[in-house]
Amino acid sequence: MRRNIFIAIALGMSIPAIAWGGTIANTKHDLSSTSTASIKSTTQGDTCVFCHVSHNGQPASFRPLWSHSLTTQNLTWAPTTTVRGTTLPTSMASAQLAGSRACMSCHDGTVALGDLLNKPLDATVAGPNVTAGKLTGGINLLNPATMQTNHPLGIAKPAAVTGFTAFKTVPTTSAVNYDSQGLVQCDSCHNPHDNTFGTFLKINPAGGAICFTCHDV
Numbered sequence: 001m002r003r004n005i006f007i008a009i010a011l012g013m014s015i016p017a018i019a020w021g022g023t024i025a026n027t028k029h030d031l032s033s034t035s036t037a038s039i040k041s042t043t044q045g046d047t048c049v050f051c052h053v054s055h056n057g058q059p060a061s062f063r064p065l066w067s068h069s070l071t072t073q074n075l076t077w078a079p080t081t082t083v084r085g086t087t088l089p090t091s092m093a094s095a096q097l098a099g100s101r102a103c104m105s106c107h108d109g110t111v112a113l114g115d116l117l118n119k120p121l122d123a124t125v126a127g128p129n130v131t132a133g134k135l136t137g138g139i140n141l142l143n144p145a146t147m148q149t150n151h152p153l154g155i156a157k158p159a160a161v162t163g164f165t166a167f168k169t170v171p172t173t174s175a176v177n178y179d180s181q182g183l184v185q186c187d188s189c190h191n192p193h194d195n196t197f198g199t200f201l202k203i204n205p206a207g208g209a210i211c212f213t214c215h216d217v
């Protein structure tokens, strides 16, 4: 009896520790079998393993200890430059897109959500808008053939500040920011762990706060 109480207390005390991942638990990025998300695994109970692994992570990713098999689907932009004339990168194997490639490996619909680099960890994922384990519909599927419907990726702050709009120098302390290569990537604006502000945005988007971090209009 005393032992059971001890175990109950030990389990109770461990709950806050589990909740530390915190804001990812039961969000759309919690694909574990116990998640309340509508898209989730029937076989894999670990939340983190869909993106990270402790050993032998993905060497071609700029994202830490990356576990998910990477997409090879290139991007098509039409026009092929921004309005300022900057050429948009298309090759998924390029260093320029390495950060966004991690996200597109689930969001472009070509790689199964449970296709992990470390094959023994592979997982079956099912739910609405998922066919053969891949994301195949809904607004969260980003079509790589029509990337012009999305904010530019893999490009730097323009050197010239004149033009239609100006670009701000973003303080290194800003959550919304260019990546370590100085390029815009998905996680310039999104924090895949934290859904506090909805759609995994890094800060409250009210008043255009995300956009005004880089743009001065």
Ligand code: HEC
Pocket: 021, 024, 029, 030, 047, 048, 049, 050, 051, 052, 063, 064, 102, 187, 192, 193
């Ligand atoms: C849907 C994909 C995804 C899932 C699931 C995920 N992560 Fe991440 N994680 C990322 C990405 C992408 C980055 C890189 C973020 C960046 O560099 O801006 C990252 C970065 C990290 C980092 C390094 C950055 C830091 O803040 O120190 C740690 C540690 C981490 N994740 C832990 C976890 C843990 C623990 C879990 C499970 C509770 C988890 N992640 C689940 C995508 C994910």
Ligand code: HEC
Pocket: 028, 029, 039, 050, 051, 068, 102, 103, 104, 105, 106, 107, 113, 129, 135, 137, 138, 139, 140, 186, 187, 190, 191, 192, 198, 199, 200
């Ligand atoms: C392991 C697969 C996986 C990876 C990697 C992944 N996502 Fe997701 N993401 C999903 C799934 C599944 C959904 C839910 C789709 C649905 O419900 O239609 C989702 C939903 C989202 C949503 C919508 C959330 C909402 O509230 O509607 C955003 C935003 C998002 N992801 C951004 C990202 C970004 C940014 C990255 C990279 C940092 C990323 N995702 C990496 C699987 C992934």
Ligand code: HEC
Pocket: 100, 103, 104, 107, 139, 140, 141, 142, 151, 152, 153, 184, 185, 186, 187, 188, 189, 190, 199, 201, 205, 210
């Ligand atoms: C410049 C900032 C920015 C970048 C870069 C960015 N997003 Fe978003 N994303 C947003 C904002 C803001 C929203 C909220 C709703 C909206 O404006 O469409 C959003 C919404 C989403 C959604 C929800 C579906 C929708 O259309 O609303 C998904 C999924 C998503 N982003 C994934 C990604 C992925 C994957 C990448 C990289 C390939 C990425 N985002 C790059 C700012 C960004």
Ligand code: HEC
Pocket: 081, 082, 083, 084, 085, 086, 151, 152, 155, 156, 157, 158, 176, 177, 178, 184, 188, 189, 210, 211, 212, 213, 214, 215
């Ligand atoms: C991390 C910095 C950053 C953030 C945050 C950001 N942008 Fe941008 N934005 C850029 C860069 C860099 C360019 C491309 C500059 C160039 O053309 O060389 C760009 C280009 C654009 C363009 C022109 C696209 C084209 O094809 O010419 C629009 C419109 C735009 N951003 C809107 C937004 C909106 C709306 C938001 C908020 C949701 C936002 N941006 C957030 C950095 C950012």
